[in-house]
Amino acid sequence: MSAFADEVRAIAERYPDPRSATLPALRLAQERHGWLPPEALREVANALDLTPAYCKAVASFYDMYHLAPVGKHLVEVCTNLSCALVGAQRVVEAFESELGVAPGETTTDGEVTFRTVECLGGCGYATVVAVDHRYRQDVTPADVAGIVEELRG
Amino acid sequence: MAELQVLLAGTDDHDLTKLDEYLAVGGYAGVGKARAMTPEELIDELQRATLRGRGGAGFPMGRKASLIDRSSPKPKYLVVNADESEPGAFKDREVMARVPHRLIEGCLISAHAIEAHEVFIFIRGEYLSEYEILQAAVDEARAAGLFGDVDILVHRGAGAYICGEETALLDALEGRRGQPRPRPPFPPVQGLYDAPTQINNVSTIATVPAIMEMGAEAFAKTGTESSPGSAIFSISGNIARPGNYELELGTPMRELIYDLAGGVPDGRELKAVIPGGSSVPALAPDEIDVPLDYDSLQKIGTFFGAASLIVVDDRCCIVQLALRSAKFYQHESCGKCTPCREGTRWMVQILERIEAGDAELSHIELLESIGSRILGRSLCALGDFAVYPTHSYITKWRNEFVAHIEQGGCPYGGASSLEGIVAPLDQHTHSPMAEVPA
Numbered sequence: 221m222s223a224f225a226d227e228v229r230a231i232a233e234r235y236p237d238p239r240s241a242t243l244p245a246l247r248l249a250q251e252r253h254g255w256l257p258p259e260a261l262r263e264v265a266n267a268l269d270l271t272p273a274y275c276k277a278v279a280s281f282y283d284m285y286h287l288a289p290v291g292k293h294l295v296e297v298c299t300n301l302s303c304a305l306v307g308a309q310r311v312v313e314a315f316e317s318e319l320g321v322a323p324g325e326t327t328t329d330g331e332v333t334f335r336t337v338e339c340l341g342g343c344g345y346a347t348v349v350a351v352d353h354r355y356r357q358d359v360t361p362a363d364v365a366g367i368v369e370e371l372r373g
Numbered sequence: 374m375a376e377l378q379v380l381l382a383g384t385d386d387h388d389l390t391k392l393d394e395y396l397a398v399g400g401y402a403g404v405g406k407a408r409a410m411t412p413e414e415l416i417d418e419l420q421r422a423t424l425r426g427r428g429g430a431g432f433p434m435g436r437k438a439s440l441i442d443r444s445s446p447k448p449k450y451l452v453v454n455a456d457e458s459e460p461g462a463f464k465d466r467e468v469m470a471r472v473p474h475r476l477i478e479g480c481l482i483s484a485h486a487i488e489a490h491e492v493f494i495f496i497r498g499e500y501l502s503e504y505e506i507l508q509a510a511v512d513e514a515r516a517a518g519l520f521g522d523v524d525i526l527v528h529r530g531a532g533a534y535i536c537g538e539e540t541a542l543l544d545a546l547e548g549r550r551g552q553p554r555p556r557p558p559f560p561p562v563q564g565l566y567d568a569p570t571q572i573n574n575v576s577t578i579a580t581v582p583a584i585m586e587m588g589a590e591a592f593a594k595t596g597t598e599s600s601p602g603s604a605i606f607s608i609s610g611n612i613a614r615p616g617n618y619e620l621e622l623g624t625p626m627r628e629l630i631y632d633l634a635g636g637v638p639d640g641r642e643l644k645a646v647i648p649g650g651s652s653v654p655a656l657a658p659d660e661i662d663v664p665l666d667y668d669s670l671q672k673i674g675t676f677f678g679a680a681s682l683i684v685v686d687d688r689c690c691i692v693q694l695a696l697r698s699a700k701f702y703q704h705e706s707c708g709k710c711t712p713c714r715e716g717t718r719w720m721v722q723i724l725e726r727i728e729a730g731d732a733e734l735s736h737i738e739l740l741e742s743i744g745s746r747i748l749g750r751s752l753c754a755l756g757d758f759a760v761y762p763t764h765s766y767i768t769k770w771r772n773e774f775v776a777h778i779e780q781g782g783c784p785y786g787g788a789s790s791l792e793g794i795v796a797p798l799d800q801h802t803h804s805p806m807a808e809v810p811a
């Protein structure tokens with residue numbers, strides 16, 4: 221058995237029903253592959269004795285799983301009400317011009333995927349931008365060039 | 374009436390993410406007190422405190438515990454709802470990041486009441502830093518031997534608002550698509566893995582240690598008679614000092630908005646307050662003289678919801694607000710039942726036409742009629758959540774809807790604060806949608 225399967229089974233043992241490890245296993249697989257290609261879904265399915273189709277059905281329900289390739293970095297701008305009211309759209313536009321891609325797209329060098337997301341639970345510190353899952357708060361258009369530069373290294 | 378520190382008590386001068394500091398302020402004393410009682414006695418104590426659920430519906434936590442089928446041969450489970458995805462809400466996040474041990478202490482006490490040996494905390498996947506802090510606190514408390522015969526497992530979600538709905542949460546926790554279950558059976562009888570399950574919000578459970586410390590009688594005397602205790606109110610949007618404020622229940626809304634949070638900045642006028650997160654009916658400026666508690670808000674036609682106020686100033690076009698909000702509900706509808714799945718799409722389509730000025734007056738009635746066919750006819754409350762705010766915008770700001778139609782476009786002429794706002798829904802490519810009936 222693969223090290224991945226061992227790791228997934230160790231997670232599954234902590235639950236009364238091993239199926240509960242589906243979400244954690246998909247996350248783990250995505251961390252290894254960068255996204256969830258068919259091969260990753262098969263690995264999860266094998267480790268948990270489920271079918272790849274089941275795993276895909278589950279993964280496709282949740283916004284944090286990627287069923288298509290994404291960039292090395294992920295930039296997510298909240299455009300829900302509280303952020304929108306204080307100018308999230310201008311932050312979106314700053315990322316668009318800095319990265320040269322529209323929301324939902326990846327830069328041609330494959331470095332950065334940029335998308336808008338629903339409320340991240342940081343509404344009082346708007347605009348909230350999650351950069352590789354770490355929140356940047358009170359982001360203004362003036363901060364955007366710096367964030368992109370950080371990512372491009 | 375104002376600040377009553379229960380959830381955030383001690384955070385001003387202690388780092389309560391650390392076990393030794395939490396112990397130094399009397400932390401975990403409630404667990405010993407609770408375990409000295411029988412489960413019946415403890416449930417009785419919790420019921421006398423009348424702690425109402427902070428996750429939305431306001432159901433008394435102790436009464437919920439009394440509904441657990443303790444005669445069942447199956448294990449009993451306690452599940453903590455840390456999915457916090459309601460637009461406008463960021464309070465549970467602060468509890469987990471600043472006082473994780475208070476939540477853990479609440480879990481241990483509540484588990485004793487329902488004789489549960491396993492506790493699951495379901496935290497939204499996006500809360501990565503909060504997960505790390507909470508997991509470290511769980512590990513520290515377990516290593517210190519505080520758990521006894523109880524264990525706590527922190528389970529991360531993966532991005533879906535609907536997983537905050539308690540039965541969808543259970544399905545997600547079971548490794549499925551997070552879609553709500555038909556009820557009955559209700560979770561206290563048949564919940565997680567078909568076993569009796571108590572589900573409560575983070576702030577509800579994190580308030581339980583205070584009941585042990587103060588005693589139910591003293592706790593019940595705080596706040597208002599029907600809504601004792603405190604709540605952390607999140608306030609955001611067009612407000613001078615946004616953030617979290619823990620206040621005694623019954624504190625006047627005006628005091629929070631103007632005295633504590635500094636009112637509407639930039640010399641603008643207040644236009645609307647959505648008082649419970651984006652899913653509740655909005656209030657007009659002349660409706661904000663209301664105490665912040667469950668019954669008072671319900672009396673004026675809205676809800677306590679997630680104790681999260683979104684403040685909107687006069688730069689905002691209300692049709693754009695309704696549209697952006699409707700896109701959220703369409704995006705988050707799980708698709709399991711028809712009124713919500715189809716109705717939320719239709720609402721977005723009609724609102725888009727009104728905003729573009731490509732609509733007739735009858736479209737306003739069509740929008741209301743679609744809403745009334747979703748209300749109370751969906752499998753879970755998400756369908757209702759899409760309709761409550763929309764109906765309030767139409768009722769209270771009808772003139773703006775009419776103006777769009779009569780002027781053939783947005784009367785703000787591109788100057789609205791929400792002009793052009795892109796939603797995640799706009800990034801998706803959908804299979805051809807059902808058209809709105811003419």
Ligand SMILES: Cc1cc2nc3c(=O)[nH]c(=O)nc-3n(C[C@H](O)[C@H](O)[C@H](O)COP(=O)(O)O)c2cc1C
Pocket residue numbers: 425426427428429430431432434454455456457458459534535536537538539540572573574575577578753754755758
């Ligand atoms: C669409 C939807 C989303 C919800 N989201 C949350 C949430 O993020 N957190 C929460 O505690 N309750 C949420 N609820 C309410 C829960 O279903 C449930 O009532 C609550 O967790 C019970 O806890 P309480 O009694 O302590 O409030 C949501 C309900 C619905 C219908």
Ligand code: SF4
Pocket residue numbers: 535552553705706707708709710711713714751752753754755756757
């Ligand atoms: S009301 Fe909406 S979210 Fe709830 S079950 Fe029906 S389709 Fe799913």
Ligand code: FES
Pocket residue numbers: 298299300301302303304338339340341342343344346348460461462
């Ligand atoms: S609205 Fe942007 S974080 Fe909540």
